[in-house]
Amino acid sequence: MLLAVVLASALFLCSSASQGCFTSIAIRNLVYLIDNLQKNTSSNCSCSTDATDCLCLPISSGNCTTACFQEGLSQLSNSTVNTKFHLIVNQVKKTVVTLKNNKCGSFACGQPCNRTTTGNTLTFLKTLLESFQNERMKGKV
Template sequence: MLLAVVLASALFLCSSASQGCLTYTGIKNIVYLIDNLQKDTSSNCSCSTDAADCLCLPISSGNCSTACFQEGLSQLSNSTVSTRFRLTVNQVKRIVITLKSNKCGSFACEQPCNQTTTGNMLTFLKTLLESFQNENMRGKV
């Protein structure tokens, strides 16, 4: 009987951990994207000037930025610039959805994207990376 309880507890803990608020893979993927997109001039363009050749993505300055991240990642995965990075962008997109559905920290909010500004791809990814890192630190406390 004791063995059954121990096994059941171990299975529960393993399944809980896989459904948790893990951000390590997301951080790794975002760092990969930032490292590779820094070389691309269209990733560093200015959204404050004529943005005809610039992919300007929504950046929320509030605590609830999940919807903006989802919107920006969708735009990024549909852009021609990210064709070679589409798989990685889609992985990050799935991680954001998982964090939201698991109600993880700042990703748990349900508000629409109250975009206060736009940023180029690098600015957007750095903002997303910061949110992932904050969630990662929150999970370690």
């Protein structure tokens, strides 16, 4: 009987821990943001020039991207305070924090942002979407 209780508890803990690595809602939110911001010229601007009207967000090319995503989402959140996208950006931001705290795959890294490049809002969101999708695929293996 004790063995059954221990096994059941272990299974419950394992299933509970894996629940903290869900990315489905964040993926839907990012797809929504990307679809709606594609028409926005400031989201498609070029960060390669000295653009003053462009929000250029950090994109890391290394394996540890969490800090760059957090930094970029904070900047994006500040720039969308008075828009309909503010709540959605904050939800995505909370998902990144949850993935980091739950040590989910590539989001478990705690190193500072190794800013190798910057990208406009759409490039940043697409990079983040790809990371969420990769994390989701790891959970299905």
